[in-house]
Amino acid sequence: MKIVPVVLCGGSGTRLWPRSRKTKPKPFLPLIGERTMFEATLGRCGDSEQFAPPVIVTGTAHLEHVEEQAKESPGATVIVEPEAKNTAAAIALAARRLPEESVMLVCPSDHHIADEPAFRAAAAAAARLAAQDWLVAFGITATAPETGYGYIKRGEALEGGYRVERFVEKPDLATAQAFLADGGYSWNGGIFAFRAGQFLDELKRHRPALWQAACQAVVNGSQDGNRFHPDADAFAAIEPESVDYAVMEETDRAAMVPASMGWSDIGSWAALRDATDRNHDGNSVRGRAELVDCAGVFVDTDGPRVSVIGLEDVAIVVDGDEVLVTTMQGAQKVGKLAGAAKQ
């Protein structure tokens, strides 16, 4: 049976400001290569041998971008959330609309995956476990002591994966270093495979109110061409919660498949630099630029020429009436800038 991609498409657009804006956040930007992050996500799940047409869950604010950029995905359907209620609700909507036996592959739409064959292999392994009623997370092979991700500790081996021993919240640096040295910990990349009926059963068990409201929103919802509009009143009652908290950390059937696929959540300009092709000095340029005595410098300009002298590990982004210059270390503070926060 083909896997049904469930592509979650939201985002507020602060960490990659000023390129990413509230009106056009990260998924809809061609940050790496020619395709947008969202287009690349659909493309990864575009092999019709392995995947069914995608179900996209988004909000009204992004509907125009979604439909414009999903044109190349025949049969794609869109669930239009009346408001953002985090991932548990979004996945519940999709699950409720699918046959119980469908295997869903939940994909964020703003992650970069360099190795698509590795992604598809992991998806196939995850789908096999999901068909056996495991709730499967992709366990991204950790390559650095990242403190910005949740971790998954793997337990006993399953066919093509492992039981999850436990999920770990974002660790401090020492803990992250210990995880990396240990080797038994992976990053939680927010990619999941579920059998639709099994997901709803688990949600009903652990979050009955959320389950009920989501099901009600689907039952009372309305179809409009390829769009499905959940019932706004029912949906409004939902307490927003992530799928990690609401289901993955509650269930005793959590599994993981290891995935080593050049993954990045592009969570900052520093992460984007690291994911782009860089020259022998480690510089990466998009648009007109001249770099002199620079190393590890990232430039992305939408028009003006950017000339840089003597800098190391700095990102420079020019977007319309905004210019951002930040150290890679400082890149995590971008979302707190006045320009990013007051959009």
Added chain:
Amino acid sequence: MKIVPVVLCGGSGTRLWPRSRKTKPKPFLPLIGERTMFEATLGRCGDSEQFAPPVIVTGTAHLEHVEEQAKESPGATVIVEPEAKNTAAAIALAARRLPEESVMLVCPSDHHIADEPAFRAAAAAAARLAAQDWLVAFGITATAPETGYGYIKRGEALEGGYRVERFVEKPDLATAQAFLADGGYSWNGGIFAFRAGQFLDELKRHRPALWQAACQAVVNGSQDGNRFHPDADAFAAIEPESVDYAVMEETDRAAMVPASMGWSDIGSWAALRDATDRNHDGNSVRGRAELVDCAGVFVDTDGPRVSVIGLEDVAIVVDGDEVLVTTMQGAQKVGKLAGAAKQ
């Protein structure tokens, strides 16, 4: 007798690129405060008790800026050079057009002088020595081991100044440090006082061809309102040379007056930052900007907001279709950037 300011107004505009452009170089920009460098130069010599109306020497390329910005200087006259022939020729033109007994104060138009009373006092002292047929350079009190300036070694004391023992070319760092420790060396700021007739006599003695061509250019030149046009054919014959080489280093009547007046030639973005008012973190901002975790950062933007995180001693300049980001140390290379060099 009143001092005649002779304001030299040229400049190619590469070191402060992209704000400074070939078509509108440094003298004509309001780099510090509201007035342009040229306006500030005229303003410093604007006290009609001490100064006669200025003689401005410029090229056709900058004539429009000069006349626009000299509007507040009643009686100003302009010598329009057919081509740039360096400072000896420019000063010779002005000297030849003045009465022999006039004392000229030669002023570059792109230097910053924070302490105007100190400037006027030094000008008065220089003028007194010039009236006694000394060729007088301002000796700027050295405050750092600068390798970008020429130095003046002072000799025996004169009334209000010193004989020049020797002029020293731009030194290496160790030499500059030794000069600073010695205390007997000043920076040659390119500001001079001459009696017009004495200057021409010395020029005739040391550079007779240059003297002859400059005099010929004046004799065959033509007046047009406040503008004087030297004869282009005569002027074309001149071998360009600086007044330092052609006269000051040749004469045995070189003198200097010490001048401690907050001088800067604003020879780079680093020098401009140092000359501007800075906040408690050493940052200096012109235009819309937000600085987070920054120190010693200079921002000058003509429109777009500039947001900066985590940088130290960096200049960021936004001017139309050009964005420059440079370390203070790298600022000396700005003129070699493609944008600056290929104007």
